[in-house]
Amino acid sequence: MAGDTVIETRALSKIYRDFWGRPKVRALKALDLEIKQGEVFGLLGPNGSGKTTTIKLLLGLLFPTDGQALVFGKDATDVSKNERIGYLPEESYLYRFLNAEETLDFYGRLFDIRHDVLKQRIDDLIKMVGLDRARKRQLKEYSKGMTRRIGLAQALINEPDLILLDEPTSGLDPIGTREMKDMILRLRSEGKTIVMCSHLLADVQDVCDRIAILHQGELKELGRVDTLLTVADVTQIRAKRLNPDCQNEIRQVIERHHGELVSIEHPTTTLEELFLSIVRDSEARPGRRAVAAAEPAAPPS
Amino acid sequence: MVLEKEVLPYLTWLMGGSGTELGTLYRFLIIAAMLAVLALLIGFLTALLRYGPLKAGDLTYRVLVNGFSELAQVSPRRVWALARLAVKESIRRRVVVVLVVFAMILLFASWFLQTGYRDPGKLFFSFVLTATTYLVLFISLLISALSLPQDFKSKTIHTVMTKPVRAGEIVLGRILGFTIVGTVLLAIMAIGSYLFVVRTLYHTHAVEVANLESINDADGNVIGKKGHTTSSQSHRHEIEVDAEGNGVALSANGHDHEITAGQHGGEMAYEVGGPRGLMRARMPHYGKLRFLDRKGVDVARGISVGSEWTYRSFIEGGTSAAAIWTFDGIDDSTLRRADDGDGQYLPLELIVRVFRSYTGNIDRGIQGSVQLRNPDKPDIKTDLETFTAKDDSINDINLSRKLYDPQQKPIDLLEDLVSEDGRLDVIVQCLDRSQYFGFAQADAYLRKPDGSPWVNFVKAFLSIWVQMLLVIAIGVTCSTVVNGPVAVMFTVAFIALGFFKEFFVNVATGKQVGGGPLESLVRLVTQKNQTTGLDEDNLSVQLMHAVDKFFETAMRSLAYVLPDFRSLSTVDYVAYGFNIPPSKVYQDLTVGLAYLAGLLVIGYFLLRTREVAK
Ligand SMILES: Nc1ncnc2c1ncn2[C@@H]1O[C@H](COP(=O)(O)OP(=O)(O)OP(=O)(O)O)[C@@H](O)[C@H]1O
Ligand SMILES: [Mg+2]
Numbered sequence: 065m066a067g068d069t070v071i072e073t074r075a076l077s078k079i080y081r082d083f084w085g086r087p088k089v090r091a092l093k094a095l096d097l098e099i100k101q102g103e104v105f106g107l108l109g110p111n112g113s114g115k116t117t118t119i120k121l122l123l124g125l126l127f128p129t130d131g132q133a134l135v136f137g138k139d140a141t142d143v144s145k146n147e148r149i150g151y152l153p154e155e156s157y158l159y160r161f162l163n164a165e166e167t168l169d170f171y172g173r174l175f176d177i178r179h180d181v182l183k184q185r186i187d188d189l190i191k192m193v194g195l196d197r198a199r200k201r202q203l204k205e206y207s208k209g210m211t212r213r214i215g216l217a218q219a220l221i222n223e224p225d226l227i228l229l230d231e232p233t234s235g236l237d238p239i240g241t242r243e244m245k246d247m248i249l250r251l252r253s254e255g256k257t258i259v260m261c262s263h264l265l266a267d268v269q270d271v272c273d274r275i276a277i278l279h280q281g282e283l284k285e286l287g288r289v290d291t292l293l294t295v296a297d298v299t300q301i302r303a304k305r306l307n308p309d310c311q312n313e314i315r316q317v318i319e320r321h322h323g324e325l326v327s328i329e330h331p332t333t334t335l336e337e338l339f340l341s342i343v344r345d346s347e348a349r350p351g352r353r354a355v356a357a358a359e360p361a362a363p364p365s
Numbered sequence: 366m367v368l369e370k371e372v373l374p375y376l377t378w379l380m381g382g383s384g385t386e387l388g389t390l391y392r393f394l395i396i397a398a399m400l401a402v403l404a405l406l407i408g409f410l411t412a413l414l415r416y417g418p419l420k421a422g423d424l425t426y427r428v429l430v431n432g433f434s435e436l437a438q439v440s441p442r443r444v445w446a447l448a449r450l451a452v453k454e455s456i457r458r459r460v461v462v463v464l465v466v467f468a469m470i471l472l473f474a475s476w477f478l479q480t481g482y483r484d485p486g487k488l489f490f491s492f493v494l495t496a497t498t499y500l501v502l503f504i505s506l507l508i509s510a511l512s513l514p515q516d517f518k519s520k521t522i523h524t525v526m527t528k529p530v531r532a533g534e535i536v537l538g539r540i541l542g543f544t545i546v547g548t549v550l551l552a553i554m555a556i557g558s559y560l561f562v563v564r565t566l567y568h569t570h571a572v573e574v575a576n577l578e579s580i581n582d583a584d585g586n587v588i589g590k591k592g593h594t595t596s597s598q599s600h601r602h603e604i605e606v607d608a609e610g611n612g613v614a615l616s617a618n619g620h621d622h623e624i625t626a627g628q629h630g631g632e633m634a635y636e637v638g639g640p641r642g643l644m645r646a647r648m649p650h651y652g653k654l655r656f657l658d659r660k661g662v663d664v665a666r667g668i669s670v671g672s673e674w675t676y677r678s679f680i681e682g683g684t685s686a687a688a689i690w691t692f693d694g695i696d697d698s699t700l701r702r703a704d705d706g707d708g709q710y711l712p713l714e715l716i717v718r719v720f721r722s723y724t725g726n727i728d729r730g731i732q733g734s735v736q737l738r739n740p741d742k743p744d745i746k747t748d749l750e751t752f753t754a755k756d757d758s759i760n761d762i763n764l765s766r767k768l769y770d771p772q773q774k775p776i777d778l779l780e781d782l783v784s785e786d787g788r789l790d791v792i793v794q795c796l797d798r799s800q801y802f803g804f805a806q807a808d809a810y811l812r813k814p815d816g817s818p819w820v821n822f823v824k825a826f827l828s829i830w831v832q833m834l835l836v837i838a839i840g841v842t843c844s845t846v847v848n849g850p851v852a853v854m855f856t857v858a859f860i861a862l863g864f865f866k867e868f869f870v871n872v873a874t875g876k877q878v879g880g881g882p883l884e885s886l887v888r889l890v891t892q893k894n895q896t897t898g899l900d901e902d903n904l905s906v907q908l909m910h911a912v913d914k915f916f917e918t919a920m921r922s923l924a925y926v927l928p929d930f931r932s933l934s935t936v937d938y939v940a941y942g943f944n945i946p947p948s949k950v951y952q953d954l955t956v957g958l959a960y961l962a963g964l965l966v967i968g969y970f971l972l973r974t975r976e977v978a979k
Contacts, residue, residue, distance in 0.1 A: 080979075085415065123527050125978035143435065146529040157520040159450070161457035173446035174528040218524065 070226055070257045071099040071122060075131035078117050078281075091117040093281045094131065099259060099274075101225075104252050106272035106289075107261035114281040115261035116154055119228050122259070123151055135226070147175065150224035154231055156215030160204035164195050164214050167203065168221055175222040182221075189217040194243075208235040216244070227251060229260040233267050245271050371651075371806070375948040379955065389952075393959050396925055400963075404970065405429070432970060435531045443530055444538045451542025455508050460546060463504045467554055470496045471561045478565075481599025484619040484758065485566055486643040491940035493558040498829050498934065501551055502860070505833045509543050509840030510856050514849035517977075526977050536841055536968035540961070543837045548830065555826045566643055570594035570614060570622065572604060572635040594622075594637060610635060619643065619942075645942035646821035649714070649810030650699070652692035652791070661685035667804070677718055677805045682731070683798030690791045690809045691740055695783045699811055700766060709766040711737075711778060712812040713791065718803035719756040730754055731800045735762055738790040739782045746770065746792075747782070754795075754802065816944040824945040828935040831957040835928050836860060838961050842968035846975060862923075863930040870924045884913055928960055 078092040092114045099105050107115045120126040121133050124141040133140035136148060158167055168186040177185070190199050193213035203211060212235045219227060232248075233241045248258055248271045262268050268275060269289060277285040301314070318325050373382070381388030405425065412421035474492055482488050513535075516522040525535065577592040589607045594614050602622065606612030610626025610633060620640040627636045656667045659681050667678035667686065680686035700709035719731050730753035738746035747768045752760060766778045776782065783789050791809060795802040839859050844852035862869055887909060933953055938945045 120523075120978045125523055125526060125976075127976050142431075143529055143531055146527055149527065151524070151527040153520070153523055155520075157522075157524045159454070159521055160519075161454060162450075166453070170446055170450055171524070171528060174443050174525070174530050176442075215524075222528075 068101040069098055070101050070103075070136060071097065071259065072134045073097045073118075073122075073131065074134075076118070076121060076128055076133050077130040078114075078121060078126060079129040091281050092121070095278075095283055097276065097283075097286075099257060101257050102252065102255050103274060104248060104258045104260070104272045106268040106275040107259065107278060108263060108265070108268060108275055109261075109278035109284075110263065112280075113278040115278060116230055117281075118278070119151075119230055119259070119261060122228065123149070147222065148225040150219035150222065150227045152212075152215050152219040152227075152229045152232055154234075156211040156218075158203055158211065158215060158218065161202060163202050164190055164199040164217075167214060168217055171218050172221045177222065185221065185223075189220060192247075193217045194240075209237055209240060212236055213240065216247075224256070226257045226259070229258065231262050232260055233262065233264060241267065372946045372949045372952075375951045378948065378952050389955070392925070397963060399922075400926070400967075404967075408970075408974070428970070428974060432973065435973070436533050436966065436969060438531060439533055439537065440531075443534045444541060447530070447534060447538025448542035448545065451512065451539050452546055454512060455543065455546040458508070460504060460508060460550070463500055463550060464553060467497070467500055467557060470500070471557065474561070475565055479599075480566060480568075482618075485598070486562070486619045486942070487940045489562045489566060490558075490644070491936060493562060494825060494829070494936040494939060497551070497554045497558055498832065498936065501547060501554065501829060501833050502836050504550070505543065505547050505836040506840055506853060506856055506860075508546065509539070509837040510844050510852035511849045512539060512543075513841065513844040514847070514852060518848070520978075522977055531969075532845075532972035533965060533969035536845060536965055536972060539841045540834075540838050540965070543841070544834055547833045547837065551826060551830055551833065555822070559822065563643065566598070566620075567639055568597045569637045569639060570597045570602065572624065572637065574635070606635070616642070644818040644822065644939070646816035646818045646944035647714075647942055648813040648816050648944045649807070650692065650694070650813050651807060651810050652690035654688060654690050654804065654806040654809070656680065657685060657687040657689065659684035659686045661687075668801075677803035677808070679720055679801040679803045680793075680795055682795030682800040682802070687792050687794045688802070688804045688809075690793075690806075691788055692791065692811055693786070693788045695779075695787045695789045695811075697779065699813075700779070711764040711766070713762045713764060714810055714812050715752075715760045715762055715793065716758070716808040717754040717756065717760060718808075719754050720801040720803055722799045722801065731802075732796040733802060734794050734796055735764070736792040736794075737764065737768065737778065737782050738792055739784055740788045740790045741784040745776065745781050747776065748773070749794075751796065818942075821939060821944055824950050825935045825939040827950060828933055828945070828953050831953045832930060832933050834957045835930075835933075835960055838964040842964040842971070845968050845972040859927065860930060863927045866924060866927050866929045866931065869920065869927070884909055928956065 073095050076092060076095040076097075077090075079087045080089040080091055082088050095118065107118060109115055117126065121128055122135055122140055124139075124143070124145075127141065135142075135145045138145045159170070162170065165186060168189060169182070172182040172186060190196055193216055195210060195213055195217070198206065198210060203214065206214065216232070219229070229248075232244050236244060245267060248260070251258060252271075252273075260268075260272070272289050274286070274288050276283055306314075315325060377388075379388050379390050381391065408428065409421055409425045412424045415421070416424065471493070474489070474496075478488060478492060479485070513522070516525070572594055573592055577590045579587045580589045580591060582588045587608055589605060589612070590610075591603065591605050594602045594604055598618070600618045602614035602617045604612060604614045604624060606624055606626075610624075612624045614622040614624055614637060620642045622640060623638040625636050625638070627634055656664050656678065657680075658664045658667075667680045667688065669678060680688055697709075699711070701712050702709055713735070715735070717733065721731070732751055733754050734749040734751050736747055736749050747764075748771045750762065750764060752762055754760060764778070768776055768778055768782075770776050793802070793804070793809065836856065840852065840856045843855040843859075847855065933956070935945050935949065935953075937943075
């Protein structure tokens with residue numbers, strides 16, 4: 065049922081106050097948003113621009129100073145909407161005295177899930193986030209990235225329809241980042257709605273359908289990623305196996321049409337790609353890796 | 366010493382009796398309604414200041430309506446999940462350390478408490494039960510008041526609150542979880558206490574065979590022997606054995622021993638068993654008390670011998686002053702059959718506080734007398750039965766069914782002395798001139814067959830359990846709004862005020878000498894003592910009284926809401942060996958549940974209206 069409105073905010077505003085009720089920070093100013101089912105929506109902005117505040121307002125963790133936030137058509141402070149929501153906080157706020165299994169079991173029990181289904185799901189999630197070997201260790205022994213992973217598993221325990229991810233890739237290693245992005249795309253293909261915020265533009269660009277850019281609590285930009293990123297008056301030419309003569313010819317063609325040549329370069333692979341291929345390689349063939357100097361990495365499949 | 370307050374039958378207590386006193390249920394409902402209105406008002410005013418009248422009204426209405434529907438939606442599954450979390454949290458925070466502390470307290474007790482004390486059972490039970498109470502309340506306070514604030518601080522509450530969890534479930538789950546932990550700790554301590562007391566006080570004696578005297582009947586046949594045991598734990602017993610050598614070591618230090626005849630190396634030997642009756646559950650049948658003054662005139666109270674003795678009032682020795690108890694419901698079943706089978710007796714027990722106006726011969730006890738009388742026909746009465754009063758302990762006065770009147774004519778207790786409708790007067794007097802006996806209503810009773818001491822012990826722990834439940838509920842509720850240390854402080858204040866509720870109510874109702882809080886402060890600062898009169902015409906004094914009036918009203922209202930921790934304690938019942946009336950247990954449980962329900966609702970609204978991520 066793509067097209068249903070999942071999130072709607074109307075002039076949503078938040079002013080943080082001090083103990084005496086005096087205004088301290090205007091964190092969000094009259095935000096109007098509408099997010100449809102099946103979308104991956106990115107909230108962007110520099111630090112302190114109000115991304116986390118928006119998400120907390122959507123979850124009912126904060127009460128709006130003004131305006132309204134509706135989730136699944138219900139007020140954001142309504143608890144029953146949480147049945148269909150998964151939330152990965154900025155940092156994983158989990159009980160450090162529980163181990164991975166206990167954590168998922170605890171959060172799972174807060175939903176109406178049959179016991180055997182829950183057990184199976186816990187098992188799957190732990191494997192999915194790659195914590196199989198650490199499942200019996202208390203979270204206080206976990207590294208930051210491991211905590212992030214269990215936090216993600218916790219957010220998915222109820223197979224939510226709406227997933228709110230606050231900086232999902234922070235603290236994750238490159239593989240984790242890639243897996244996270246793959247997972248987001250997979251969830252989208254299952255028809256789930258995802259709202260994520262991040263200031264890692266590359267991540268956002270890879271997965272988001274639409275983005276909103278906040279700055280100091282104000283909405284600055286809102287639209288589809290492909291239209292936003294398309295620069296209409298730039299043509300980039302990339303080709304393989306061109307000899308110098310051919311390159312000269314192309315230069316002349318551009319000049320004849322009064323265009324300006326930006327660059328004609330040999331393409332380079334990104335650092336990310338290189339890192340990934342090295343790690344993939346070493347996983348496939350454990351042991352010391354012979355450095356194959358000039359060999360360019362395989363393009364992403 | 367035990368029953369300073371009469372325990373009402375449960376239903377009378379709950380619904381109110383024939384008197385003017387309102388039943389507890391109605392009081393609870395009235396207080397609940399008042400609190401609800403007050404809370405609504407405060408909530409609305411806060412919202413009004415924040416958002417203006419329109420939105421405030423809307424918000425208040427929504428919170429209220431949602432509140433009740435959410436309270437009704439409480440899911441046992443989620444509550445249980447949260448309770449399990451609370452249990453795990455307590456375990457991982459190593460609450461079991463209190464068991465180590467408990468063991469240390471017992472160790473300390475075994476060093477410093479003396480088994481040779483006059484009634485060691487009383488001392489030991491009183492000590493371990495009190496220690497257990499404080500320890501359990503202390504640990505309940507810590508785990509309950511610090512848990513939620515920790516969740517807020519570490520923001521773990523964000524993850525929980527974004528699940529479909531109702532605020533009420535978080536409060537209830539915590540209370541339940543900590544109560545489970547507390548219950549387990551309490552059970553271990555109960556077993557520990559019991560074993561400790563019984564083991565420490567266990568001892569036997571040997572019979573001093575050389576000093577045994579034979580008892581002969583009229584024909585010179587030996588029908589038994591009497592003598593005493595050797596000393597053990599600083600006491601010895603008189604013994605009585607029959608011709609076969611079986612008998613008892615008579616009661617001393619609150620217990621007795623069984624003596625059986627056995628064979629030892631071909632010779633006859635006496636075997637003395639372990640102490641019996643260290644733990645009792647006496648079931649008293651109480652009467653109504655009135656007094657006669659020194660001229661023999663009916664008065665409501667005896668005389669007072671000083672303010673610290675207000676609970677009892679006193680009768681003067683060697684005069685017509687008397688304490689008269691009227692017991693009702695006396696019939697054949699009230700009497701007990703003597704162990705040796707011949708005859709019935711009336712099992713009267715009397716607790717006497719002796720007040721000596723001069724020391725006299727300290728070794729010689731003060732003499733008193735007991736007389737039975739038919740309440741309808743005051744001429745029919747028995748001759749005086751004298752006894753030597755043991756101060757502050759229980760005097761057994763068993764009156765045989767066959768008695769004599771002052772003219773030494775035989776009379777029958779049931780036939781002659783008990784009125785048609787089953788009443789009987791017991792008149793107690795002090796015989797020594799210028800010495801005094803002090804009595805309260807609960808000081809004389811007819812003893813019904815004892816209850817099970819085990820059950821009694823369990824009941825005492827049940828009342829500690831109720832206190833624990835209260836502390837946990839208060840702690841968790843406080844911790845929904847304030848941070849850890851403040852929550853602890855609030856809870857402690859609540860408990861402390863609860864312990865001193867009586868004083869507090871007296872200040873509130875103006876009974877306490879020295880006036881209300883402001884007046885006391887003024888007296889403190891101006892160094893006036895508490896009874897000096899103040900100039901009532903003075904304007905500032907009048908103002909002071911007006912302010913005090915306000916404080917007093919506020920304190921009185923608060924006092925009604927405070928749990929009365931002191932009256933919840935049943936340690937004395939066990940220590941002094943009295944059965945805890947079932948009605949008291951039900952009352953305590955009801956009080957516990959009522960507070961639980963009230964605090965749960967308060968905790969729900971506090972947490973629900975709190976901005977979690979602030
Ligand atoms: N609890 C709070 N009390 C007072 N001010 C707050 C509170 N939380 C956030 N703020 C302020 O609100 C503004 C927005 O904060 P927010 O956390 O939403 O930013 P953000 O976009 O998530 O930033 P980042 O990228 O660093 O996570 C900031 O100026 C911040 O200081
Ligand atoms: Mg943020």
